[in-house]
Amino acid sequence: MSTLLREQAERHRYVKTIISGSTPIELTDLYVNLSLKRDKKIIRDDDLFKLLDTERAILVHAAAGSGKSMLLRYLLLTANQHLEQRFPILIELRDLNSHPGKSFLEIIQECIAEYIDGFSRNQTDFALKSGRLLLILDGFDEIDYDRRREREREVNRLVERYPNLQVIVSSRPDEGNSKWQSFFAYEVQHLSKGQVRLLIDKVPYDEAPKKLFRSKLDTDLFETHGEFLRNPLLTIMMLVMLETFADVPAKIHLFYEYAFEALFQRHDVSKGGGFQRKRRVELALDDYKRLFAYFCATTYMRKLFRFSEGVALECLDQSLKSAQIKADKSGMMRDLVECTCMLVPDGLEFEFSHRSFQEYFFAYFIARIRPNEIPRVMPLLSERSSSDGIVPMVAEMNAEKFEEDWALPQLDLLCKRVVGIDSLLEPLTFINAMFGKNGMHILAMPNVSFECGTGEVFELDHVRVMLYHIYGIFNRIHARLPDESEMDAKVREKILDGRIGRDDPRFEPVRKAVVKSKAQILIKLGPSDNDWVRETQWGRFVAEEAKELVAARDMIRERVRQRQTGLAAILNLSE
Structure with missing residues (x-):
């Protein structure tokens, strides 16, 4: 061994x-x-x-x-x-x-x-x-x-x-x-100021930008851009950026854009004297970004995060044709490795220097497709990228297209599912309308919490989760809720001592399994369970969700209306 x-x-x-x-x-x-x-x-x-x-x-x-x-x-x-x-x-x-x-x-x-x-x-x-x-x-x-x-x-x-x-x-x-x-x-946890300084000291890079970084860190950089210094990747990207740009952007998609441009234009620090590394493919920056965006879209949709050189060249060939750009694919491949460092070799294969660059450029690609393609593409992205930053970056890059062509119609659809339901008194009716039959179950978990549903995900829930994250709905709801584990512990105590479901056979497995720390009991629910479900974290969550959902829909509807009105006024069009 x-x-x-x-x-x-x-x-x-x-x-x-x-x-x-x-x-x-x-x-x-x-x-x-x-x-x-x-x-x-x-x-x-x-x-x-x-x-x-x-x-x-x-x-x-x-x-x-x-x-x-x-x-x-x-x-x-x-x-x-x-x-x-x-x-x-x-x-x-x-x-x-x-x-x-x-x-x-x-x-x-x-x-x-x-x-x-x-x-x-x-x-x-x-x-x-x-x-x-x-x-x-x-x-x-x-x-x-x-x-x-x-x-x-x-x-x-x-x-x-x-x-x-x-x-x-x-x-x-x-x-x-x-x-x-x-x-x-x-x-x-996010990097502390001391950890950021230590990382910059350790990074093998030209001393001049490192000195500038430390100087800015000693003034107000950590206070003004702490969000970008929270992790090692963004910290190193900021170091590269400061070599080319005097300022650091405030939005995450602009941060990636500036970082890529800095990598595109950066000098070979090992040569000195302002030597700029010669690229094999002479493309303008905008064409280079557009071509790489097509490449990232192609590889992401094919679920390729690591690939052979042959597969990479195949994807580049498809990207060149789709983007209608003339360039040598082999030269582009070498540039992505040697000049911009977007790809790194790993044995006989290649991978992205970091997955987040693939995600940023795919978001860049999506933000520029035709509006009528958005409704077809976004549901797939919501399902695939629940932990990626793609959809949030699309929302930030092109808020008008995102909200008018997709977010507002989806929020309207969610609101229609639960219209007329009193979520405070009838949380299960709300859950059933939102999740379908799958929602009419609750899972008694070993850590004395309850979880709605069977564990399977309904079709619209990926969209719901993504929109709730983008518009801060989850954060606002949880900020208003009491401690979830304490809520559910009290409900479970009532189940165990018979105050809830004393003669109900559905609860017998919960009482018998109380000594088994890993027991997970699935309970099928009905309308009569509204009284006790209201006391669980899910019952409280549903009551808050109903209000937040309508508020988000109304807010975005008003933003879309104001944009359309403003555009009509600018172009002197009748509404």
């Missing part, structure tokens, strides 16, 4: 970044220790090893660019300092997309067999049972969206089947994180 640790460490010892391009950097030379938070407890990343003895299944979640993958690789590289009898195995979950028919057990066995010839299924089973393995699963959100629920169940079953197994999973935050009921969820 020592071979497993040694060879994995060698494989993941180096990383490539947007500033290093194809030049590898030792991860430990660049890495800045991160802080994580669960409830009110804040820990340092190294402390995860200590917690695994009591919290053997841990979910690490954070937004794009927060350093989740770097964190997990750091844990792998330092595991020998903390683990005595366990051996870590790092699995990049996006690789599962190439093996949809294989179980997690098979994937684990094959990963170990890469380092230990002939490692068998029986040996894998023994290693899992004996607690010899620490599974480090990187990028759950990179699994194909239509297979995530299935893979999530597999991981949960592994944790239940092997009580000595320890697991760390990383993912972006989304509505699905609540399903990891056996996992202790930790959120990666």
